[in-house]
Amino acid sequence: MSIEIESKDVDVRKIMADIRERIAEKKRGLYTDEEIREIAERKLEAVLESRQFNPDFLKDFKTKSEVWNYTFNPETIYRTSRGGVGGLLGSIRNLLKPIQKLFWNPTPMIAALSRQSDLNQYTVQMLHNLTLELTRMNLEVQELRARLQQTDASLEELRKRERALESLAVLKDQPKATS
């Protein structure tokens, strides 16, 4: 009868279970989303800084969309930035709105600019997602390249072994010299 008593000092099974759990965690994605985001942003920072962008631009780009984009709605073109006097000016513009519309139709321009503002927001969002995807694919390509190298090395090893066995077979098959 065989009895197996495992070490009480170091629980090898537990250590191996933890290791496998960590691997499974990593395998849920090649990298976690957080890791990919971190890598992608690091790459983006490198690109932007190398082209000497305004150092604050990147921070603003990621946090405050109003810095690089504009907000637009039908009232925007009638607003002013002149404080109390501006309020009076805004009221006069509102009163003259019907007369103004006799000379030109501002509605298509308002619609176009509003749409462009939204498009800017979408484009940036899309660029961000593309960067994430590209990073993810780059990592997968690196992983596949490493596996390919490994397979090549194994194949080369098998070829060498095959050649060695073939040469042995040739030697064995040669008739022995007779004196």
Add this chain to the structure above:
Amino acid sequence: MTSKLKLAFVVQRYGVEIAGGAEYHCRLIAELLRDHADVEVFTTCALDYVEWKNHYPEGETVLNGVRVHRFRVERQREILRFARLSKALESPVHTGADEEAWMDEQGPYAPALRDHVAKLAAEGSYDSLIFFSYRYWSTCRLLTDSRTPAILAPTAEDDGLYRLSLFRTLFDSVTQYAFNSVEERQMLEASMGKALPGEIVGVGSDLPSSVHGEAFRKNFGIEGPFLLYVGRIDLNKGCPELFDHFLRYRAETGSQLNLVLIGRAVLDLPKDDSVKALGFLDDSDKWDALSECLALAIPSRLESLSMVTLEAFWAERPVVANAACAVLRGQCRRSGGGLYYSNYDEFREVLQVLEGDGSLRARMGRAGHRYFEEHYAWPVILEKYLRLIEAARRAKKAA
């Protein structure tokens, strides 16, 4: 007053030039028992294990205080014929004649050795005949049911060979088994469908009186932490996989770990500065390397014991073993002195854990050392062998 025990060891090769495997195991046990018994060894003149070419002179000699009787190998192994016969055994419908033909080609074919041992066994003048390695002609044809108790150290690996029908007769003729591991015992008992008599014994090691790690680093120009491999650098030992895993680990993690290889290389080594092959070194250098390494790598899938694993345990160094080998996996769990991997991801995590956690390495080292002292120290091995010999004598008497 009781008379001194009389023991005969039978093994396929025997000599100080053989630094590993069942033959080395046999020599260590014979030399261990020489102070407690009249020990003689019966073996062939072969040194080479591929074709069994006669190397040593035929006749009697004394080696390290043990009398050795050598007999000529009468027919060398034909490698291609042996390969063909081995292939035939893979067929599920192979015959008993196929197995017999395979065994005769397996060798070492030494009829004079067989006749001499058969005569000794029939006379019953020895307390035990102790055989090493079940798979060779020198055990399969010589270990038969006789007046003399027969002890077998099977040194079986998980390669399925032990399931051949011709070994059933052999296994049934054994009086007591000296198993190397729990897994080896379970494997053979499952194959035979019954419990087998014997003990899990294994073997000790020639331990150094002191180690000089710094001198080793200086002599061989080794800097920084290193993973150590000791043994023949061979495809069958899993070395290509170890190289792939190791180089990938370094590339991916930026680790500064080196891989130091001790042993004769029979395949091309990676051309990378982090892989340092030192060739065949003597025992003192091996112990110095073991004392300095971060861990010992054992990438082999087939091991019946792995003496170097036990030596790493003694040296308080953790082992990184191939999980495909049940014996290594079991040794790691029982000792607490090693971790194992079954793919690259596990190899990477295991190395990261060991590199990053010095206190775990120290705990594993202590656990491995304690395991060695409890199970593989020479006094323990000696006691087990004396117990086995006594059990074999009693069993033979009762039969």
